[in-house]
Amino acid sequence: MKVKLLLRERQSLTETAFIEAVIWHGSRPVSGRDHDYKYSLVLVAEGVCVLRYDNEAGKGDHKHVAGREVTYRFIDLSTLQTDFWNDVEVWRAEQ
Numbered sequence: 001m002k003v004k005l006l007l008r009e010r011q012s013l014t015e016t017a018f019i020e021a022v023i024w025h026g027s028r029p030v031s032g033r034d035h036d037y038k039y040s041l042v043l044v045a046e047g048v049c050v051l052r053y054d055n056e057a058g059k060g061d062h063k064h065v066a067g068r069e070v071t072y073r074f075i076d077l078s079t080l081q082t083d084f085w086n087d088v089e090v091w092r093a094e095q
Contacts, residue, residue, distance in 0.1 A: 017043070
């Protein structure tokens with residue numbers, strides 16, 4: 001399968017927290033997904049992953065929040081990024 005990198009970004013939020021976002025576009029869906037995108041959007045604080053949206057093969061779209069894995073309904077890339085940033089803002093407000 002041919003894969004194209006669409007986004008690779010790392011952004012500091014504070015001295016001890018950052019986000020990292022990586023999105024690829026493939027030529028066909030992979031097991032567990034009905035779309036052609038592979039992604040990993042992560043929030044790390046003080047060396048610990050506190051939020052992660054990803055869709056590894058076989059598991060489908062999901063997110064990890066507070067140590068729990070929850071199914072995520074992928075609509076499109078714009079919504080994915082909006083949902084992730086909304087969760088980041090919720091986390092920031094709680095800090």
